Amino acid sequence: MSDDNNGALDGAPARHNTIAPQKAYENLDFLASREGRALRILSEYLEPKSRFDHYGIADTVVFMGSARVPSRETADANAARATANGEDATASRRDAHLAHYYEAAVTLAYRLTQWSKNLGGSRKRRFVVCTGGGPGLMEAANRGASEARGLNIGLSISLPAEEGTNPYVTRGLAFDFHYFFMRKFWFAYQAKAVVMLPGGFGTLDELFELLTLVQTGKMDKHLPIVLFGTEYWDQVLNLDTMVDWGMIDPKDRELVYRTDSVDDAYNYLVDQLSEYAVGQPGAQL
Secondary structure, eight states, rough: OOOOHHHOOSSSSSOOOSSOOGGGOHHHHTSSTTTTHHHHHHHHHHHHHHHHHTTTOEEEEEEEEEOOOOOOOHHHHHHHHHTTOOOOOOOHHHHHHHHHHHHHHHHHHHHHHHHHTTOOOOOSSEEEEEESSSSSSSHHHHHHHTTTTOOOOEEEEOOOTTOOOTTTSSSGGGGESSSSHHHHHHHHHEEEEEEEEEHHHHHHHHHHHHHHHTTTTTTOOOOOOEEHHHHHHHHHOOOOHHTTTTSGGGGGGGGGGSSSSSEEEEEHHHHHHHHTTTOOOOOOO
């Protein structure tokens, strides 16, 4: 007896396996493997692109900020609970102070969405509010756009402490990325303006990547960047020190626009978008 010929007896016909082979693109083990990484990366480019094309989205206004900043309702509820339980009120007072940034993001996103909807002249949707899709200040911007009855985008990222996409993101425009660099690509590629609210490491990472692209000329388009909340940003981001030490040029300070006023931020962004972006629809770097 021989083990050759699929285990058939010597001289007997071979028995053939009748199980159909699996198509490569249906092989989930392969797609999740190291060898399939290039396909996963490409999917995080092509799948979002197909959805943006479907909804006719030409470009965005990106809002970035902390997931930890509560709404006024949440801050008041937390303060009441802390008082009732006799807890230290330090965190509650801080949250109550931060809540005004949440309210500002709602209002600014609402007004920009109303303005963009009234532009007319194109079947493309212009300057759609886009966030990281999470809670806090991201939720606030999505909420403002939703309350203005506009489409809005949430570019979420899968993290160990995943909180899910906030409920205000347009259903068909909620994304869940695995790769940070692909998520940041979609932030930068479609953005025609950026609003940076107070945030932590993630917000700073996104801010400095955009500043580097603009400073080095890798981004050809005009990109106004608003730092909203001077009390916070003046302590966290001291560009004057970087100039004094010769690490950036004095003109690099002009890459950001600082303000505490929703009216000022709105007027600045509308002026910038009207001058540099309204006549140039479409994503670009």
